[in-house]
Structure formats: structure tokens, C-alpha cells
Amino acid sequence: MLRKYRFEILAIVAILVFSALFLRMEGAEFAGTDTEGSARAAEISGIPGEEFRPLIAQWVPPGGEVESALFALQAAIGGICVGWVFGYWKGLKEKERETGGRKG
Amino acid sequence: MEGFLPLQWAVFWWLVALPCLAVGVYQLNRVLSADREALPLLGVTGGFIFILSSLKLPSVTGSSSHPTGTGLSAIAFGPWITAVIGAIVLLFQALFLAHGGLSTLGANIVSMGVAGPLVGWGAYRVLRETRVSMFFTVFLACALTDLFTYIVTSLQLALAFPAEVGGFPSSFIVFLGIFAITQVPLAILEAVILVLVFRYIVQLRPGILIRLKIFPEEKILAVAGEG
Secondary structure: OOOOOHHHHHHHHHHHHHHHOOOOOOOOOOEEHHHHHHHHHHHHHOOOHHHOOOOOOOOOOOOHHHHHHHHHHHHHHHHHHHHHHHHHHHHHHHHHHHHOOOOO | OOOOOOHHHHHHHHHHHHHHHHHHHHHHHHHHHHOOOHHHHHHHHHHHHHHHHHOOEEOOOOEEEOOOOOHHHHHHHHHHHHHHHHHHHHHHHHHHOOOOOOOOHHHHHHHHHHHHHHHHHHHHHHHHOOOOOHHHHHHHHHHHHHHHHHHHHHHHHHHHOOEOOOHHHHHHHHHHHHHHHHHHHHHHHHHHHHHHHHHHHHHHOHHHHHHOOOOOHHHHHHHHOOO
16 A cells, blocks of 8 residues: 555655645745845846846736636646546556556 | 846757757657557656646755656656656746746756756666665655756856856856755655655555556556555
8 A cells, every 4th residue: 555655655755845844934924035136136136136138028928817827827737638648548448458458 | 037048058958959859759649659558657857747746845055946856757758758747847938937938948958858857867777676665665756856956057057157257167156056955845845745746646556656667567467456
């Protein structure tokens, strides 16, 4: 049992430990590293951050809510791919078991 | 970090990225026409790039970053095909999320699509035939892929923005402190999850892993029978 599910257990432990790291971190803002990196780049180059402009005009999502919706969409696209394939493989495996056929 | 790469560097990284993408598209065509079962495997490994790179996770440094999800694809298909899938994800983020931007897309394709996966793939190639466990190999390759992506990002920024005092090396250390340190716990977490995914693939469809010679047959069959 323990051996059979060792990777599931390991994944859960890893997620819990990872989450526990933040229990005691009060006051941290968790801003994106890219925001921080940009600030440093501005500091080093001596050009104020707001003067950096994309070389190719950039569409910016109107507000954080829309941005997180689009991120969720990206994850959903990936989730559909993954779920579809695992379902397809599972179906193939069942079929092979029924017909006693070759192992894929 | 859209708009933060000076023109000459944006162009330079595009010039590095384009041949990698060309090789990737060529290899992708070849792999997919040789074996139809490669497409579902590409769907799973590519799907996880979409999922994991959409997550913004906090880290011990008090800032947040993305996992890359590119490790499994690097193992299964190598860095060049991974660059193609990575480029699709990065294009999505550049177009709709103001993440990365179009001019810096070349630099991002090189760090996330090529350089990170190349290092992870290298580690996997070295360990593949050794007695090191298949799952530990996957873990290490995925963690290194993630971590090196951000080491290369730091390198790219340090090259574009060398410090006035200390030049490129001191900038490199500053950017490493921002990007690479934050990434360490994320890289480990991502790798643990991708190991689990890899195990499901081995259990459900060991045949494709054997045909694509991803690991030696004995190693795969030893684990596939575990149920």
C-alpha cells in the first residue's frame, strides 16, 4: 500500500511542506520576480522603470481579474489535453484487456 | 518583463531562438509521422507546460514566480521540440497576458524552451542508462530544467544590464538572487509532481516509452507491472 502510492504520498507531502513555508511569512507581498527584476534593471541602467516601453505594442488585459481569468484559461487548455489523453490511454488499455490483445 | 530588453539583445535572442524552432518543427513532423502514438504523449507533456506555467506560486524569498513544466517534454522529445511547445505557451502569454511581450519572446523561448530543457535533457541522457532509478532521473531532469530556465533569464538580463561597478558578473549575481533563489522550491515541487505524472504514463502506456526509447525496456517494464 505504502509502496504502491509512494509518489502520490510524496507529492502531497511536498505540497504541504511547500505551503507550510509561508505560514510564518507575514508582510511579504509575493510580487512577481519579473516586477522585481524590472526594478533592478531600471536601477542598474539608470533609466526610470516607467520609461521602458515594449518594442512591439503590447495589449494589456484590462485589470487583474481579466488577467487571472486568462491564466485560468491557459491552465484549462492544458488540463483538457492531459485529461483527454489519459482517458484515451485508459480506454485503450481496457480494450486490450478485453480482447487479450497486445500490450501497447 | 515586457519592454525590458534593449533592441540589439531582443534581436540577438530571436536569432538564437529561430534555428532552434526550425529544428524543433522538423523533428516534430518526423516523430509524429513515424509513430501515431507519439501525439498523445505530446499532448500530456505539452499539456503540463500549459498548466504549470500558468501558475504563479509564492516562494521563500517573498516574491512569486512560475514553474515551467517543460521537464517531461524535454525527456520525452528533447529540447528542440520542447522549444516549439514552449513558444506556443509563451506566445499565448505575450499576446493575452502582457507576460513576456513580443520583442522579448525570442529571449524567453531561448531560456524556457531551449536552455532549461537542454540542461535537463542532458542530465537525463547521462543518467538514462545508469543504475540510477528512472524516477530519480525524471525528478532531477525536471528540477534542473526549471532552475536553469531562470538562471538563463538572469544571464540574459545581466548581459543586457551590466552593472556600472563590477559589470556583467555583479549584475548576474543580483539577478540570480531575484530569479534563481526564488525558483529553488518551485523547481523541487514541480519535479515531484512531474514524477507522479511520469509514473501514470509508465503504468498506462509503457509501450510508447519503449518504442521512443525514452528509457531502457527493462527499467520501464520493471515499473509498469507494479499495478
